Amino acid sequence: MKIAIVGTGYVGLVTGAGLAALGHHVTCIDKDATRVAKIAAGLAPFFEPGLDEIVADGAAKGTLASSTDVAGPVTAADVVLIAVGTPDHEGRIDLSQIESAASEIGAALRDKAAYTVVAVKSTVIPGTTDGVVLHALERASGKKAGPDFGLCMNPEFLREGSAVEDFTKPDRIVIGAIDPRAAEVFGRIYAKFDCPKPVISLRNAEFCKYASNALLAxxxxxxxxxxxxxxxxxxxxxxxxxxxxxxxxxxxxxxxxxxxxxxxxxxxxxxxxxxxxxxxxxxxxxxxxxxxxxxxxxxxxxxxxxxxxxxxxxxxxxxxxxxxxxxxxxxxxxxxxxxxxxxxxxxxxxxxxxxxxxxxxxxxxxxxxxxxxxxxxxxxxxxxxxxxxxxxxxxxxxxxxxxxxxxxxxxxxxxxxxxxxxxxxxxxxxxxxxxxxxxxxxxxxxxxx
Ligand SMILES: NC(=O)c1ccc[n+]([C@@H]2O[C@H](COP(=O)([O-])OP(=O)(O)OC[C@H]3O[C@@H](n4cnc5c(N)ncnc54)[C@H](O)[C@@H]3O)[C@@H](O)[C@H]2O)c1
CATH class of the missing domain: 3.40.50.720 (NAD(P)-binding Rossmann-like Domain)
Known part of the structure; x- marks a missing residue:
């Protein structure tokens, strides 16, 4: 499948390089041109055990590309993942990176005829995917979530320090989906994994990530x-x-x-x-x-x-x-x-x-x-x-x-x-x-x- 990932930090790059290693064609997109250039040269821009190897391999085989441009890779993609930061701002979540990424993706969907699934991988509070994200996508694309494009929420559970291993051997892959069609198309990117893959609502997918981190804390x-x-x-x-x-x-x-x-x-x-x-x-x-x-x-x-x-x-x-x-x-x-x-x-x-x-x-x-x-x-x-x-x-x-x-x-x-x-x-x-x-x-x- 063709996959575009907006946000190439620890989550975006590990996921992108991991999906490329499974045979998908992935473009990792980031605003940070230095980061993008490093990946294009087959180099991981930060340390994570095992990441250097899969980035180099993906770049050499041509399955892992990188770009600062959102429109081109999104137009070509079957599935688009949002993996931008969701930092703290004065004790609450700052969704500005999420909203601007969703707007840029939406703009790229405007003239695209093929069905595309957009999935949020970043950690976002319940109600974000069917709120801020859905509205930004619909506004910028002029299309309707559900019939015109798919919407999913796929929380990430990787741990820094063992992120590549966590990608390779996930405990579960949680798929929050707006409808069965989006879940089915999105689920194909993980077809090779044999682990529980619960398909649940967008809000439950968002919530399970918070419940998990809150339990550990x-x-x-x-x-x-x-x-x-x-x-x-x-x-x-x-x-x-x-x-x-x-x-x-x-x-x-x-x-x-x-x-x-x-x-x-x-x-x-x-x-x-x-x-x-x-x-x-x-x-x-x-x-x-x-x-x-x-x-x-x-x-x-x-x-x-x-x-x-x-x-x-x-x-x-x-x-x-x-x-x-x-x-x-x-x-x-x-x-x-x-x-x-x-x-x-x-x-x-x-x-x-x-x-x-x-x-x-x-x-x-x-x-x-x-x-x-x-x-x-x-x-x-x-x-x-x-x-x-x-x-x-x-x-x-x-x-x-x-x-x-x-x-x-x-x-x-x-x-x-x-x-x-x-x-x-x-x-x-x-x-x-x-x-x-x-x-x-x-x-x-x-x-x-
Ligand atoms: N780091 C972890 O261990 C971990 C684990 C699970 C979930 N998460 C969640 O995943 C999300 C990403 O975390 P991270 O640690 O990978 O973040 P990060 O800060 O390392 O990376 C985010 C990247 O997104 C880029 N970006 C922001 N807006 C952009 C835009 N509009 N277009 C292109 N690029 C853009 C930034 O330049 C940055 O490189 C967060 O919501 C985080 O809570 C992180």
Whole structure:
């Protein structure tokens, strides 16, 4: 099939390159000409494991093209996906990118005779696809959604850091559709996948994405509230308590005599809070959506409040053990919002670093992938290290900002020798299974002194 994708970020490009690898002819469209030129040259414009290979392959085979022009690729396409950003604006969803993308697509449909399905892949609040999107498409095309063109909502569940794998092995492909014809044509782009493909209403498709992210954010804030209670309780360690919680067969079932540990358990762990480009904005958008409808979303309000407090809480915990950050030399290891990505958007590690600077710490940062990108976040407020040992050189405290697996391969004796102090503040509790150099003192979160 011929597919055009408007918006070539993490979602648009992974989906585009993935669909091209399945044999479709895909054009990825973006306003960002640098991004478009890179893809045309067979290069992924950002880091995502496995993405370089499928972008290069698609560009070489001619199944993956890129363009800054919307009209041409949309005119040629059977299916058009909208994968533009839906950022937060003062605590509610900003639909301006969605509306302008839909208008541009609509204009391209005006003189097109062939039936085309337009599908929203971006995360949008319920009522957006059959509201803002439908109206913009109808206005710009002069056509009617349903009889003249199809309209679908296909929420995206990929996780940065494993996005290509998530595309290849989806848990489910949710197809919200205005009518059966749109669902049938749209479903053809995923014909090769053998997974549940529920066909539901547009609004239910929109809602399931929010419910999914709200559940995960809730589990994280629940775990962090339990962590805060343990931090206030001498002798208590939330990791030990949660290990026991995880053993409940309803959380980790025993199948054929083997205990299965589902991925969901990784959300029931203490941390310095959730972040990234999705959870904070999606929880905020859902809270605003609730307010607009007169629904008191008390739980979501608390999920957000617990998260907002968490960075300061873990830094208070660290200062109670090691003294004030003021005047201390601090080496921060890891800046991305999770390992496996170069994405710094709303990264808890960036917030943590900013607050250490605000508290008077002199910070050097290092991230296995994103040290250079971090220059946009910190400017000249920090020193940028060439490696982990360089970052901790002369430091009083080493802070683990992101749980990169690289830290387990670090030579911790060399870390000890490089540092002038001996504290390692493990803000993600990711060094728990390691035996560090005996001269180092690991400060963990979620435990009372
Ligand atoms: N990143 C994730 O992990 C993830 C996962 C699931 C869902 N989502 C959702 O998917 C959507 C996209 O997220 P993302 O992280 O890929 O965003 P992104 O910011 O990385 O990419 C969006 C792209 O759209 C482009 N764009 C905006 N308006 C355009 C227009 N009119 N024409 C052409 N290009 C345009 C921008 O230049 C940008 O490159 C969001 O709604 C997000 O909530 C993201």
């Amino acid at each position: 809730t589990l994280i804030s629940f775990s962090n509230e339990m962590a805060a209670l343990c931090e206030a309780t001498p002798g208590a360690d939330v990791e030990v308590a949660l290990d026991c919680v995880h053993l409940d067969r309803r959380l980790s079932p025993v199948i054929d005599g083997q205990r299965v540990k589902p991925g969901i358990l990784s959300y029931i762990r203490p941390s310095s809070g959730y972040g990234g480009s999705c959870f904070p904005k999606d929880v905020a958008a859902l809270r605003a959506f609730a307010r607009d409808r007169g629904v008191d979303a008390e739980l979501l309000n608390a999920v957000s409040a617990v998260n907002d407090r968490r960075t300061a809480a873990v830094l208070d915990l660290a200062e109670a053990r090691i003294g004030a950050f003021k005047g201390k030399r601090v080496g921060v290891l890891g800046l991305t919002f999770k390992s496996g990505t170069d994405d710094l958007r709303h990264s808890p590690a960036v917030t943590l670093t900013e607050q250490i600077i605000d508290r008077g710490g002199h910070v050097t940062v290092y991230d296995p992938i994103a040290t250079e990108i971090a220059r946009n976040a910190f400017g000249d407020k920090v020193r940028y290290a060439a490696g982990a040992l360089d970052a901790v050189n002369g430091a009083d405290v080493t802070v683990i900002g992101t749980a990169w697996p690289e830290w387990s391969a670090l030579n911790w004796a060399a870390v000890k020798s490089a540092m002038r102090g001996n504290f390692v503040f493990d803000a993600r509790n990711s060094l728990r299974a390691l035996s560090l150099d005996p001269g180092l003192v690991r400060i963990q979160i979620g435990a009372g002194a």
